[in-house]
Every structure is written in C-alpha cells, then in structure tokens.
Amino acid sequence: MKQSTLFTRTRREAPKDEVAKNAQLLIRAGFIHKEMAGAYSFLPLGLRTLNKIVQIIREEMNSIGGQEIHLTALQEKKIWETTGRWDDAVVDNWFKTELKNGSKVGLAFTHEEPLTALMKDHISSYKNLPASVYQFQTKFRNEERAKSGILRGREFLMKDLYSFNADEKTHQEFYEKASAAYVRIFDRLGLGAQTYKTFASGGSFAKYSHEFQTLTEAGEDTIYVHEAKKIAVNKEVLNDEVLTDLGIARSDLVEKKAVEVGNIFSLGTRFSDAFGLNYKDEEGKSKPVVMGSYGIGPSRVMGTIAEVWADEAGLIWPESVAPFNIHLIALFDKDEKVKKAAEDLYAKLAKAGKEVLYDDRSVSAGEKFSDSDLIGIPKRIVISAKTLENSSVETKDRATGKVEVVKIMEL
C-alpha cells in the first residue's frame, strides 16, 4: 500500500484524555479512533492487525475441531430469563433496549444462553456429539467504568468458543486440547513469554477455571507467578488448598500485574439443564450435555501487545500481527532514479507475497523515520540515492535496531 493513499495520519501528541499507553500509541499511529469512553473504531492499520490476530485464533480453533458461526448481538429477553440472567440484579452490565412494539431486547454480553437454545435443534443423540462452535462477535458490556484504552471497553470484539460433550471425561479431554491451543495462540501472537496459564475461580461446576494472563504493569489483575512451572494463581483464589493442589510453595510465587487475555472454563450442565439440552445415549437414556466455554478478546489482545511491545518511539509489532511486513521508505526528493528504483522494489516485494507499506510521500526523511518507528512495522527498508550507489538498500529491524546493507538483487 502506498502511504500517500493511506487516509490516516500520525500525531505528535496523544489526546490529553488518554493516559493508557496502548490508546496513546494506537491513536497517535492512526490505528484506532475513540468514539466515546470505552468504544473505539478500528482504522485501516488497526483493522489489519486486528484481523491478523483474529486469523491466528481462527486457525487454532479450527485445529481443535471448532466450527465457526456468527450469532446475533440482539438478544431475546425470554431466552435469558430461562437462566435468570436477564435480571439486572444478577447481571449488572446489560445494555437493554426495546423494539418499536415495546418488546425488550438486550445487546449480548456473552452467548451461552442463545447458543445452548440453538443447539437443541441440532443435538439429540450421542451421535451428534461432540461438537464445538465458535464465533468472533462484538460484545456489549455496560461497564460502570471503562478504562485503559482498548483493554476494557463497553463494546469490544470477542472470540467465544463453546464445547458440547457427552460426559465429563470427554469434556475434560477437550478442555485440555483447548488449553493447549490457547498456549499456541499466545505464542504465535508474540505474547508467549509473558503469558501464564493462571488458576482462577471455577464457579459451581469445576474447582478451577483457567485464565491466560499476560504480564504488564497496565494489567488490572494481580497474579502470583511460579516461574519454574510457568503457571500462576490469581490472587482471588490464592490459599493453602490451591497451593497444595498445585504442589507449589507460597515462597516460590512472585506477585505480578497482568491482563487477562483469555479464559477457559467448564460449565458442567448448568446451561444444558436450564434449556433441556439433552441427548439419548446408546441405551436410549436421556442425559444432559456437558459444556465448556473459552474466550479471547482480540481487541484486548491488540491493546496488550501494544502495552508489552513498545518503546519511547512507538509500537513494535510482532511479525505475526504487524499491519504490514515491510515498511519501504524512499528518500527521493526530486530524484527520479530513486523513485523509479523504489517503485520497482515495491512491485518486486509485493510480487514475492510481502505486505509492504511504501512511504512514497514527499516529506522529510526525519518525518518518515519517526512515523515508521511509531507505526512499528517489523522491518524497515530505506532506499535512497546513497544506497543506490552500490545497488543496495538499508534494512533495519524495528525490535532490535539492527541495521544491514543489502543488495537489491538479494531481496
């Protein structure tokens, strides 16, 4: 993409009402736009990165047998009354509205209820199990206080997968597969080193649930990390019983701030019982389906990456989620030879399958470099009269700062 055609532009300063690093950098670099507190729009660069995060998650969900669907955000009151979760005293962050005819509807904050009801149309025999479905959906949560940029919004993107199994044993096997997929996802997203599988409260159907917590000072959660075992315990459940269960000593744990980027938990038969989601086993006996749910917020993940991977100059995207692979910067002034060489190189790289942001603007070199650092594309290639003297370009790695001179032929 030619940068001269990119409609967004960078800013020197962040708006004063943004304090969170992720929002400051993402707004300055033109990735997102704040509509109101807790609601951010995604602009071309931001959407490219968000879509890459989504695609990685999609691939891993597919790899464990997940089938992608898309449920509605508009929710019927009756469905939610089935579990009692329509009540504001039970769920305090509903966005509710009504139809022209006066019927009450809600904007979904999660999808257990409608999906369980939906699956009744499709599951009635042990032959229909197991099943797992997932979606990428905009979730609405009327948080009393939005904060931390895109780490905690009122409207945000969420991947939620739900599993349906015949019994606790097969559920548990799937749960472990999903857990392993989550580990792979955070590795691929560039957060593997700082993300810990964390023991958290399990609710009524399991002793524990598991959160995937990424260490950063911007985090809202406090966790206790066991470095050697690469696990952690959420402060909420830290007690002697948990330590015994995990076979760890309190003295081995280090307190850290972290962001919850993923969460998996067993639902047991809570929802299948409520909706009558049962199946007939081989002997014709009716049994409730055992469920689990597995969430990751791609927009929150993007904010977390921005918190973890950045320096004074700007963002530093991991290769896997960068909006472009290469930032090609041409310093041509009025030098048609350089311009021509840059255009040729741009075409060549594109042909080789590289995603290239080509800075063809006529602005000063300093401005191009500053913008490049701010936007944070992993590899920068500079082509100028100087580099062309020996048919080369200069490459620079955004993360390490390492500079190399490379022959154009070898690119």
Add this chain to the structure above:
RNA sequence: CGGGGCGUGGUGUAACGGCUAACAUGCCUCUUUUGGGAAGAGGUGACUCCGGGUUCGAAUCCCGGCGCCCCGACCA
C-alpha cells in the same frame, strides 16, 4: 456506584473578573530544503462543552446539566 481531577481553534497548552482570547503544532500558498518530525514569508482555523445566574464587564465567580480521565468498588 463512592472519591478526586479536568472541559479554550484539528491536537497540545496560555490568558489578574477588564484591549480584537495568545503560543506551539497541524492545515493552505510561495521560496529554499531532503538520512531522524527542516527554514523563511504569507494565510487558515475558537459563540472558550451546554443552559441559567452574579456583574458595568465572565474563558475566569456561582448553580444545574452533559462529557472525559484517574483511584477504589465491580468485572460472565
């Protein structure tokens, strides 16, 4: 929901109750520039969040509303 802070050109800031609301940046034009946000000249752009009130006079003081940020509580 408790506590605190703040609303002034697109952005960041300034202005004692008193001149035409200032500066920087951005944007436009011209000239000179081009390896780390270049220089000069000229221009553009604000009912000072909204509504009341006090006053000869309000960006400034008072009341109400709306919005934003932070701390805490909350967070399937």
